[in-house]
Amino acid sequence: MISNISTFTWITIAILSVIIAIILKVLKTRSKKDTFLILGLADSGKTSLFIKLIDGKQVQTHTSMKENEGYINLEENGEPLTKVPIHFVDVPGHEKLRFKFSDFTPITRGIIFLVDSSTCVKNVRSIAEYLYDIFSNKDVIKNNIPALIACNKSDMITALPPERIQTMLENEINQLRNTRTSALDHQDSSSGTDYVEFLGYENERFKFEHLENEIHFERCSVNKNEIMEIKSWVAEVYGGL
Numbered sequence: 001m002i003s004n005i006s007t008f009t010w011i012t013i014a015i016l017s018v019i020i021a022i023i024l025k026v027l028k029t030r031s032k033k034d035t036f037l038i039l040g041l042a043d044s045g046k047t048s049l050f051i052k053l054i055d056g057k058q059v060q061t062h063t064s065m066k067e068n069e070g071y072i073n074l075e076e077n078g079e080p081l082t083k084v085p086i087h088f089v090d091v092p093g094h095e096k097l098r099f100k101f102s103d104f105t106p107i108t109r110g111i112i113f114l115v116d117s118s119t120c121v122k123n124v125r126s127i128a129e130y131l132y133d134i135f136s137n138k139d140v141i142k143n144n145i146p147a148l149i150a151c152n153k154s155d156m157i158t159a160l161p162p163e164r165i166q167t168m169l170e171n172e173i174n175q176l177r178n179t180r181t182s183a184l185d186h187q188d189s190s191s192g193t194d195y196v197e198f199l200g201y202e203n204e205r206f207k208f209e210h211l212e213n214e215i216h217f218e219r220c221s222v223n224k225n226e227i228m229e230i231k232s233w234v235a236e237v238y239g240g241l
């Protein structure tokens with residue numbers, strides 16, 4: 001009888017240990033920050049980039065209604081750039097769908113934000129608003145998530161260079177910061193639920209370099225397969241080979 005009980009106890013302990021080990025492994029995998037997000041307004045080239053990273057092909061894309069995600073082997077001229085495949089998530093840029101990006105920020109290692117360099121003048125407000133939401137996201141702040149602002153469609157004759165885009169966005173975010181924070185000043189603050197993150201330094205015009213997060217601007221053209229800067233940046237942030 002005694003030996004039966006102890007056998008039963010041992011089996012129970014063994015089963016429980018296996019279950020606990022599995023739970024811990026799942027939790028660890030879930031909290032691993034190894035995802036790269038591909039964000040940006042609709043039509044900026046996110047899905048084109050996602051597909052190009054997978055197989056180097058250029059395909060006709062349509063506006064996305066849901067995320068594309070997958071593990072991709074990053075390589076250049078047949079040479080791997082990282083030891084393991086990288087998890088990428090392309091989040092649709094449609095205004096009503098883009099908020100989904102925050103579902104992934106707890107597991108995000110880096111953000112690739114695509115800008116259409118040929119239409120960014122007319123879209124500057126929307127781009128700045130999206131960037132404001134990203135850089136005030138609590139995970140992006142807490143985990144100091146780096147971002148690459150990839151100025152796409154550089155093949156277009158109307159494309160602006162990254163330096164011009166950076167200055168234009170800094171000016172726009174500066175204005176947006178004033179509007180967002182002053183709108184709050186005029187609200188009844190008794191509810192205490194509204195909170196707007198103040199980006200950058202107080203009493204100084206906004207600059208990307210004032211953020212804690214590392215931010216780079218690069219030009220690229222997904223259609224012309226000029227995406228080496230994006231791949232190298234991902235490999236560098238991930239830790240390379």
Ligand SMILES: Nc1nc2c(ncn2[C@@H]2O[C@H](COP(=O)(O)OP(=O)(O)OP(=O)(O)O)[C@@H](O)[C@H]2O)c(=O)[nH]1
Pocket residue numbers: 040041042043044045046047048049060061062063064065091092093094152153154155156220221222223224
């Ligand atoms: N000229 C040029 N066109 C590009 C480039 N990259 C993408 N495009 C085109 O831009 C259009 C939109 O590309 P998508 O990849 O579907 O854009 P998206 O960002 O996924 O858009 P949503 O899914 O609506 O958020 C397509 O017609 C692409 O062929 C580029 O480097 N140069």
Ligand SMILES: [Mg+2]
Pocket residue numbers: 046047048061062063064092093
């Ligand atoms: Mg898309």
